[in-house]
Amino acid sequence: MARESPLIRASSIDASEFMELSMTYRVTGVPKTIVNGTTEIFGALPEAQFVRSALGLPEADAPQA
Amino acid sequence: MPLLSEQDRQTVRAQLARMTSPVRLLFFTQAIGAPETALITKQVLDEVATLSGLISVEEANFVLEKDRAAGYGVEHIPAVVLLANGDDSGMRFFGVPAGYEFMSLIEAVILAGTEDSGLDAASRALIASHVTAPMNIQVFVTPT
Numbered sequence: 001m002a003r004e005s006p007l008i009r010a011s012s013i014d015a016s017e018f019m020e021l022s023m024t025y026r027v028t029g030v031p032k033t034i035v036n037g038t039t040e041i042f043g044a045l046p047e048a049q050f051v052r053s054a055l056g057l058p059e060a061d062a063p064q065a
Numbered sequence: 066m067p068l069l070s071e072q073d074r075q076t077v078r079a080q081l082a083r084m085t086s087p088v089r090l091l092f093f094t095q096a097i098g099a100p101e102t103a104l105i106t107k108q109v110l111d112e113v114a115t116l117s118g119l120i121s122v123e124e125a126n127f128v129l130e131k132d133r134a135a136g137y138g139v140e141h142i143p144a145v146v147l148l149a150n151g152d153d154s155g156m157r158f159f160g161v162p163a164g165y166e167f168m169s170l171i172e173a174v175i176l177a178g179t180e181d182s183g184l185d186a187a188s189r190a191l192i193a194s195h196v197t198a199p200m201n202i203q204v205f206v207t208p209t
Contacts, residue, residue, distance in 0.1 A: 001202065002155030004182035004192050008200045009138060012169055014160025015205040017102055018141055027205045034203045051188045054202060055195045 001051065068112050077171055081117040084178030088120050089148040093127045093139050102161045103143040109162050110145065113171070119178055138201075145170070149177040166206060 002010035015022045015030050025034045033041035033054070041053045052059060069077065090110045094103040107124065114120045127134050127142045137146045137153065145158040154177040162170040176183060184192075 001182070001184070001188075001192060001200075003176045004184055004189060005196050005200075006153075006155065007196050007198065008192070008202065009155045009157065010202040011138075011157040011159060011204065012166060012173075013203055013205050014102075014166070015207055017160040021141070022205060025203070025205065030205050030207050032205045034205070036201050047185065047188055051184070051191055054200075055191055057191070057195070 001054065068108060074116060077113070078116040080171060080175060081113075081120070081178075083175050084117060084119045085180070086119065086150050086178055088154075088174050088177045089151065090114065090120065090122045090174075091137070091146040091148055092122060092124050093130075093134050093137075093142050093144040093146070094124060095127050095142060100143070105161050105163070106143040106145065109167065109170075113174065117178075120174060147173055147177040164207075169206070 002008045013021060015027050015032075025032070025040075029042070031044055033050075035041070035054050035056075039054065039056060041050065045053065048060065067074065090113070092107060092110055094107065107122075110122045114122045125133060127139070127144075134140075134144070137144075137157075139146065139157070141159055143160065145162070147154040147156040147158075154173075156173045156177060158166070158170055158173070160166070182189070
């Protein structure tokens with residue numbers, strides 16, 4: 001995603017090496033993704049699902065409210 | 066003594082051959098009091114650089130070049146910023162790129178060294194229409 005847009009920055013962080021950061025974001029299992037310090041994504045998702053989650057969008061086939 | 070076996074070097078060299086433009090691995094560390102992980106990271110980066118003529122490593126001092134580090138959003142070390150043709154690719158690695166993370170680093174280097182993000186059309190469309198402000202994605206991983 002970072003390669004696709006100059007607005008996106010993506011970091012890979014070793015959870016055990018940066019304990020303080022891991023504790024701040026309550027990382028108890030990996031992979032865990034934090035977007036803009038708030039959105040949490042647990043585990044490794046397929047591309048479509050990950051992109052939608054990162055952008056704060058509902059699942060593609062979810063019923064529209 | 067190299068960290069990678071000769072077979073692994075061949076494998077990685079073949080993967081890196083997909084690169085079409087130069088990538089600089091900008092490595093932020095400390096001269097004094099650097100954690101051991103920083104020393105290992107430097108070894109890994111130096112070895113990766115030997116596997117492609119398009120990869121170079123630049124070491125920067127996190128303490129002496131604080132503004133530069135801040136400019137790249139680097140607040141912890143060891144940190145690797147991937148520069149594609151001198152520009153920020155947006156990709157960072159914090160911690161030793163070992164185990165699975167080594168392969169992630171190689172994939173990131175290839176991404177930085179090619180024009181293609183590798184995402185499918187639907188993803189690109191979503192990003193184009195929904196990303197209008199800076200977005201920071203932090204992925205917590207473990208090397209093993």
